[in-house]
Amino acid sequence: MQNFDYMTPTRLIFGEGVISELPEVMSKYGKKVLLTYGGGSIKKLGLYDRVRELLADWEIYELSGIQPNPKYDPSVLDGVKICKENHIDVILAVGGGSVLDCSKAIAAGAKYDGDPWDLISYKVKAQAALPIVDIITLAATGSEYDCGGVISRTETNDKIGYMDPHLYPAVSFLDPTYTFTVSKKQTAAGCADAMNHIMEQYFCEDSTLQNDGFMEAGLKSLMVNAKKCLENPEDYTARAEMMLDCTYGCNAIYSLGNSYSGWPCHGMEHALSAYYDITHGEGLAIITPRWMKHILNERTVDRFVKYGVNVFGINADQDKFDIAEQTVDATYRFFESIGIPMHLRDVGIDESRIGEMAHHVAENEGLENAWVPLKEQDIANIFTASL
Amino acid sequence: MQNFDYMTPTRLIFGEGVISELPEVMSKYGKKVLLTYGGGSIKKLGLYDRVRELLADWEIYELSGIQPNPKYDPSVLDGVKICKENHIDVILAVGGGSVLDCSKAIAAGAKYDGDPWDLISYKVKAQAALPIVDIITLAATGSEYDCGGVISRTETNDKIGYMDPHLYPAVSFLDPTYTFTVSKKQTAAGCADAMNHIMEQYFCEDSTLQNDGFMEAGLKSLMVNAKKCLENPEDYTARAEMMLDCTYGCNAIYSLGNSYSGWPCHGMEHALSAYYDITHGEGLAIITPRWMKHILNERTVDRFVKYGVNVFGINADQDKFDIAEQTVDATYRFFESIGIPMHLRDVGIDESRIGEMAHHVAENEGLENAWVPLKEQDIANIFTASL
Numbered sequence: 001m002q003n004f005d006y007m008t009p010t011r012l013i014f015g016e017g018v019i020s021e022l023p024e025v026m027s028k029y030g031k032k033v034l035l036t037y038g039g040g041s042i043k044k045l046g047l048y049d050r051v052r053e054l055l056a057d058w059e060i061y062e063l064s065g066i067q068p069n070p071k072y073d074p075s076v077l078d079g080v081k082i083c084k085e086n087h088i089d090v091i092l093a094v095g096g097g098s099v100l101d102c103s104k105a106i107a108a109g110a111k112y113d114g115d116p117w118d119l120i121s122y123k124v125k126a127q128a129a130l131p132i133v134d135i136i137t138l139a140a141t142g143s144e145y146d147c148g149g150v151i152s153r154t155e156t157n158d159k160i161g162y163m164d165p166h167l168y169p170a171v172s173f174l175d176p177t178y179t180f181t182v183s184k185k186q187t188a189a190g191c192a193d194a195m196n197h198i199m200e201q202y203f204c205e206d207s208t209l210q211n212d213g214f215m216e217a218g219l220k221s222l223m224v225n226a227k228k229c230l231e232n233p234e235d236y237t238a239r240a241e242m243m244l245d246c247t248y249g250c251n252a253i254y255s256l257g258n259s260y261s262g263w264p265c266h267g268m269e270h271a272l273s274a275y276y277d278i279t280h281g282e283g284l285a286i287i288t289p290r291w292m293k294h295i296l297n298e299r300t301v302d303r304f305v306k307y308g309v310n311v312f313g314i315n316a317d318q319d320k321f322d323i324a325e326q327t328v329d330a331t332y333r334f335f336e337s338i339g340i341p342m343h344l345r346d347v348g349i350d351e352s353r354i355g356e357m358a359h360h361v362a363e364n365e366g367l368e369n370a371w372v373p374l375k376e377q378d379i380a381n382i383f384t385a386s387l
Numbered sequence: 388m389q390n391f392d393y394m395t396p397t398r399l400i401f402g403e404g405v406i407s408e409l410p411e412v413m414s415k416y417g418k419k420v421l422l423t424y425g426g427g428s429i430k431k432l433g434l435y436d437r438v439r440e441l442l443a444d445w446e447i448y449e450l451s452g453i454q455p456n457p458k459y460d461p462s463v464l465d466g467v468k469i470c471k472e473n474h475i476d477v478i479l480a481v482g483g484g485s486v487l488d489c490s491k492a493i494a495a496g497a498k499y500d501g502d503p504w505d506l507i508s509y510k511v512k513a514q515a516a517l518p519i520v521d522i523i524t525l526a527a528t529g530s531e532y533d534c535g536g537v538i539s540r541t542e543t544n545d546k547i548g549y550m551d552p553h554l555y556p557a558v559s560f561l562d563p564t565y566t567f568t569v570s571k572k573q574t575a576a577g578c579a580d581a582m583n584h585i586m587e588q589y590f591c592e593d594s595t596l597q598n599d600g601f602m603e604a605g606l607k608s609l610m611v612n613a614k615k616c617l618e619n620p621e622d623y624t625a626r627a628e629m630m631l632d633c634t635y636g637c638n639a640i641y642s643l644g645n646s647y648s649g650w651p652c653h654g655m656e657h658a659l660s661a662y663y664d665i666t667h668g669e670g671l672a673i674i675t676p677r678w679m680k681h682i683l684n685e686r687t688v689d690r691f692v693k694y695g696v697n698v699f700g701i702n703a704d705q706d707k708f709d710i711a712e713q714t715v716d717a718t719y720r721f722f723e724s725i726g727i728p729m730h731l732r733d734v735g736i737d738e739s740r741i742g743e744m745a746h747h748v749a750e751n752e753g754l755e756n757a758w759v760p761l762k763e764q765d766i767a768n769i770f771t772a773s774l
Contacts, residue, residue, distance in 0.1 A: 008395070217597050257627065
């Protein structure tokens with residue numbers, strides 16, 4: 001078991017109707033608010049109007065149009081500009097993980113005098129950040145309970161996972177009813193994203209009995225509840241359980257004391273969505289089984305056996321490599337069963353830029369330090385197998 | 388799934404040697420420290436000398452002699468007096484859960500003008516508390532990661548679980564090597580305490596797939612690792628896993644969104660250790676299987692089945708009441724197997740005060756609101772069955 005230093009100071013306010021507590025929460029952070037959101041979905045939900053009504057006494061500035069795979073230019077830069085010009089006290093992010101990720105970069109940039117990219121690219125360490133409150137409308141990224149965000153810079157094909165302890169949201173509101181209208185495609189992609197967060201932590205050299213049990217429970221719950229959500233989008237309990245399952249994804253509670261895994265599928269997927277702007281969860285679901293197949297060997301096989309037996313209920317009385325191969329197959333088939341396109345070609349990616357993407361990943365994602373180290377050729381092979 | 392409002396802002400610094408970070412941590416909270424501890428164990432460990440050496444530049448006041456089932460008079464009262472007279476900035480609690488529980492009551496009392504019992508008895512709500520840093524030397528209570536403590540007042544036979552959000556430790560240091568010298572008796576009692584924390588949350592009307600999986604993992608890990616610790620007290624990995632398992636016990640992460648369970652075994656055990664000053668974990672282990680037997684019925688049986696099948700691996704292809712009875716028996720036999728005396732008579736309690744204790748519990752612990760409501764006669768019956 002490894003030493004660790006852990007804290008997640010975020011307050012979670014969870015359940016139907018909790019939004020009514022928004023004014024009381026916001027009153028702690030000041031009167032000047034930057035309200036960040038994406039497209040029209042929070043308006044369709046009535047959530048935009050509800051927030052404006054609840055915060056009628058606040059001075060509200062807006063940054064809208066934040067896209068999936070949120071962009072440094074214009075979103076982060078525009079948000080920082082609004083904060084600095086108007087002396088914003090607090091950011092209120094309303095939407096999915098992308099809106100919140102973008103808001104985290106804005107929160108750090110607003111308290112920094114130079115180019116915010118200095119922070120995101122880790123050239124400079126943030127010394128402070130604006131407080132962030134969020135209202136989450138999509139079960140997926142876990143951004144509501146971690147200190148990271150992923151920002152894309154189109155001109156350089158960079159997609160960087162930016163983490164800093166200043167970026168834990170102060171308060172996250174999670175009302176499962178706001179996810180009732182999430183499409184089947186996004187529900188499935190959210191499930192795949194959250195499952196991959198767990199798998200990235202599960203597949204490592206050194207874990208604990210409790211961590212393994214936590215992660216196996218998370219995976220099983222996500223699979224059961226995502227299917228229920230797809231069958232009946234207004235199943236409150238299923239939406240609620242899936243929402244909380246996703247929340248634990250990236251704040252490390254699943255893997256305290258575990259050895260470093262390297263998050264290889266995220267490293268590879270970042271290139272796919274930086275170059276092609278695909279849905280992150282779909283990219284992860286496509287890559288994961290191919291990565292599994294690529295790293296399966298005598299050293300790693302026992303981990304696949306444990307995962308397969310405990311998560312998928314695969315019969316343990318078989319040759320360990322047979323179990324492992326059934327495990328990879330079960331992972332693939334689960335993603336397929338929730339409607340995820342399981343080939344890169346299905347999401348508009350062909351072989352033409354695989355070499356370039358593999359090179360980018362090898363240069364930028366540090367995957368030579370992953371549990372099973374990946375070099376440029378390994379990455380290219382995994383991409384090719386995913387076509 | 389129930390609505391909830393959750394936050395655990397404590398920083399956990401975990402692993403061998405992490406104590407070297409103490410000066411850096413303490414420098415955030417001021418120079419005047421109240422160092423609290425129990426008997427001589429931290430001196431035997433060399434931990435007392437190490438702390439004094441690391442904090443040579445701090446102004447340190449001491450409160451020692453804090454007992455198991457920590458006492459309002461003299462410990463809490465003495466600690467509050469020292470804090471007020473010397474304008475203490477921060478409390479450093481070094482020891483097990485009792486030292487930390489006592490320190491929490493002192494932290495609240497130090498910021499309150501009246502009798503600290505007003506706070507502990509919930510007559511007055513704390514408005515502030517001194518910051519607390521702790522170094523834990525026993526894996527058991529989870530006090531290092533929650534905002535509660537249990538305080539005994541001998542003159543009135545009160546033992547009250549006192550919780551307040553101001554009382555989360557700011558920082559908890561957990562070095563498993565400090566638990567190498569914990570006796571077999573205390574190792575077993577710590578395991579029973581931590582297991583009971585989970586069982587108190589598991590046995591409720593409404594839980595989630597993920598919470599159940601978390602709790603089952605916690606229980607299984609505690610059972611495996613406690614046995615390893617008893618066989619080889621210096622097994623670092625087992626001590627470390629057990630220590631972290633215990634940490635999650637009472638901060639609600641195991642049961643976010645679950646319906647209220649009422650923590651009935653704690654309610655009953657508080658009377659046993661208030662009247663007889665027995666070891667808390669032993670009292671819990673003795674009561675738990677008798678409580679289980681008492682509440683087993685058509686309404687509760689499915690929960691016992693899930694617990695028995697998933698935690699103890701009991702064959703699921705049997706009549707559900709047969710499984711449930713095997714589950715109760717397996718729970719009893721596990722506690723017995725780690726050396727816990729399993730009858731009240733073994734720890735010096737006879738029938739003479741059962742009526743009085745049952746009355747006290749019924750009046751003070753709110754168990755008529757537990758998952759299975761318990762009246763005075765139920766409580767007396769459970770005590771009698773535990774003799």
